[in-house]
Amino acid sequence: MHNRRKFVKDSSLAISSLPFFDFLGRSSCSSPKLLKLEIYATIWGFDGTMDEFCAKAKADGYTGIEVWTPQSAEKTLEIQKALDKYDLRLGLLVGNWGKTFSENLNSFKQSVDRAIALQPEFINCHSGKDFYSVDLNSNFLIHSFEKSGNSGIPIYHETHRGRMLYSAPVTKKFIQDFEELELTLDISHWCCVHESLLSDQEETVNLALKRIGHIHSRVGFPESPQIPDLNSNQFKEAVEAHFAWWDEVVRMKSERGDILTMTTEFGPPPYMWIHPTSGRPLADNWDINVAMKKLWIDRYVKEA
Numbered sequence: 001m002h003n004r005r006k007f008v009k010d011s012s013l014a015i016s017s018l019p020f021f022d023f024l025g026r027s028s029c030s031s032p033k034l035l036k037l038e039i040y041a042t043i044w045g046f047d048g049t050m051d052e053f054c055a056k057a058k059a060d061g062y063t064g065i066e067v068w069t070p071q072s073a074e075k076t077l078e079i080q081k082a083l084d085k086y087d088l089r090l091g092l093l094v095g096n097w098g099k100t101f102s103e104n105l106n107s108f109k110q111s112v113d114r115a116i117a118l119q120p121e122f123i124n125c126h127s128g129k130d131f132y133s134v135d136l137n138s139n140f141l142i143h144s145f146e147k148s149g150n151s152g153i154p155i156y157h158e159t160h161r162g163r164m165l166y167s168a169p170v171t172k173k174f175i176q177d178f179e180e181l182e183l184t185l186d187i188s189h190w191c192c193v194h195e196s197l198l199s200d201q202e203e204t205v206n207l208a209l210k211r212i213g214h215i216h217s218r219v220g221f222p223e224s225p226q227i228p229d230l231n232s233n234q235f236k237e238a239v240e241a242h243f244a245w246w247d248e249v250v251r252m253k254s255e256r257g258d259i260l261t262m263t264t265e266f267g268p269p270p271y272m273w274i275h276p277t278s279g280r281p282l283a284d285n286w287d288i289n290v291a292m293k294k295l296w297i298d299r300y301v302k303e304a
Contacts, residue, residue, distance in 0.1 A: 032251040033302035036259045038063040038121070039293050040091050045268030045285045054082035060290050064089030066124065066263045069115040076118065091214070091263065092118065095126040101136055104129065108140055112147050112155070122154045122214055122261060124184045128164030134173060137164040145180045156213040158184040161225070167193050168204045175207055182213035186265065187245055188220025195222040197241045205245065212249045216265040217242075217292050226266060228273040228282050230291060243299070250300050262296060264289035 041057035043065060048056075057065055065083070069092045070076045083090055092115040096108035108127060115123045125144060128137035141157065141164075148155040157165055165171045165183065168190050174181055185208070191197055198205050219227050221238040230239060253260045266272070266288040272281045 031247055031299050032254045034250055034254050034260055034300050037296065037301050038089065038259060038261045039296065040064045040066040040089070040261060040263040042263055042265045042267075042289065043067045044265065045272075050078045050082045051085070054086040054088055056286075058086040058088060061293065062088070063261075064091060064121065066091040066093065068093045068095075069111050069118070069123075071114075080118075090118065090120040091122050091124060091261065092120040093124050093126065096128070096140070101132065105139055105143075109143055112144060116147060116151045116153055120153065122156060123148075124214060125155060125157045126160055126163050127157050130162050130164065130166040130170075132164065134170075134177075137174075138177070140164065141174065141178055141181060145178070148180075154182065154213055156182050156184040158216070159186050159189055159208070161189045161193060168198065168201050168208070171208055172204045175211055181211060183208060183211045184214040184216060185209070185212045185245070185249065186216035186218060186225075187242065188216075188218045188225040191220040191222055191238070191241075192225045197222065197238060206248070209245060209248050210252065213261075215246065215249065215260070215262040217246065217262055217296065218265045218267070226271045226273075230288060230295075246296075246300075260300075264292045264296075266292065 039062055041053075041060070041062040041064070043053055046053045046056075054065060065088055067079065067090075070079055079090070082088075094108065094111040094115050096104040096111070098104045098107055108125075112123065112125075123144075125140070127140040127144070144155040144157070147153075157163075159165045159171060165174065166189065171183070187198075187205075190205075194201070218225065219230065219235070219239050219242045221227055221235055227235040227238060229235065250260060266285045268285050269279075269281050272283065272285050274281055
C-alpha cells in the first residue's frame with residue numbers, strides 16, 4: 001500500500017509539472033471530435049481598419065469574424081468588402097441600450113433587424129438587463145425567436161454579466177420556460193459571478209450545455225472573467241474546467257453531426273491584466289486567441 005501511494009503521488013507530481021499545452025494535448029486523443037468546426041476572430045481589441053483585421057484573421061486561419069452589427073451604411077459596406085476580399089464568414093453581435101425598458105427593447109429590435117439584413121451565419125445577443133424581471137427580459141427572447149424563425153438565421157443569447165443570462169440559476173429559469181432558447185456559452189462570466197468553478201451547480205450547467213449554439217472560448221476563474229496566461233499552473237484548474245465543459249458541448253454536437261461555431265474571445269484591457277505601474281497589458285490578446293484556436297483544432301477537429 002505504501003508503494004502504491006508513493007507511485008500515485010509521484011505520478012501526480014509528474015503530470016502537474018508538464019507544460020499545460022502538453023497536458024491538454026495528451027488528453028486530446030480521447031476527446032470528442034467534430035466533422036466541422038468554424039472558428040471566428042473577435043475584433044475586440046484590434047486597432048486597425050476592417051481590411052487589416054480581416055487580412056490578419058485570414059492569415060491566422062480563422063473561418064470568419066465576429067463584430068458588432070454596423071450602425072451605418074458606410075460601415076456595412078466596409079465590412080462586406082473585406083469579407084468578400086478575404087473569403088471570411090460573418091457572425092454579428094447585437095445589444096440593447098437606453099434609459100428605459102422601452103428604449104432598450106426598441107433598440108434591440110432595431111439591432112436585430114439590421115443584423116438579419118446582412119445575412120450573417122449567426123447572431124449573438126447581449127440581451128436584456130440583469131436587473132429586469134423575468135417577464136420584462138422575456139420580451140427580448142420572444143422577439144428573437146420570431147425573427148430567427150422567419151429568417152432562418154440562428155439567434156443566440158449570451159451568458160454574460162450585466163445581461164439577462166448573467167447567472168446560472170436565472171438562465172435555468174429561462175431554459176425551462178423557453179424550449180426555443182439557444183445560448184452563446186461564455187461560461188467565464190458565471191465563474192466570476194458565482195465565485196466558483198460551478199462544481200456546486202453541475203445540474204444547472206449540464207442543462208445549459210444542452211442548449212449551446214455558439215461558444216466564446218475565454219477562460220475565467222472565480223475572481224475574474226479572464227485569466228492572463230493559458231500556460232500558468234496557477235490557472236490550470238480553471239482551464240481544465242472550461243475544456244471539460246467544451247468537451248461536453250462538442251460531444252453532443254458530434255453525435256448529432258452538427259457544425260459548431262466558436263469565437264476565441266480573450267479581450268484587451270481591462271479584461272487583460274495590466275502592469276500596476278506602467279498600465280501595459282501583460283500579454284497580447286490576439287496571440288492568446290490564436291493559441292486558443294490551435295488548442296481547439298488540435299483537440300476537436302477530426303482528421304479527414
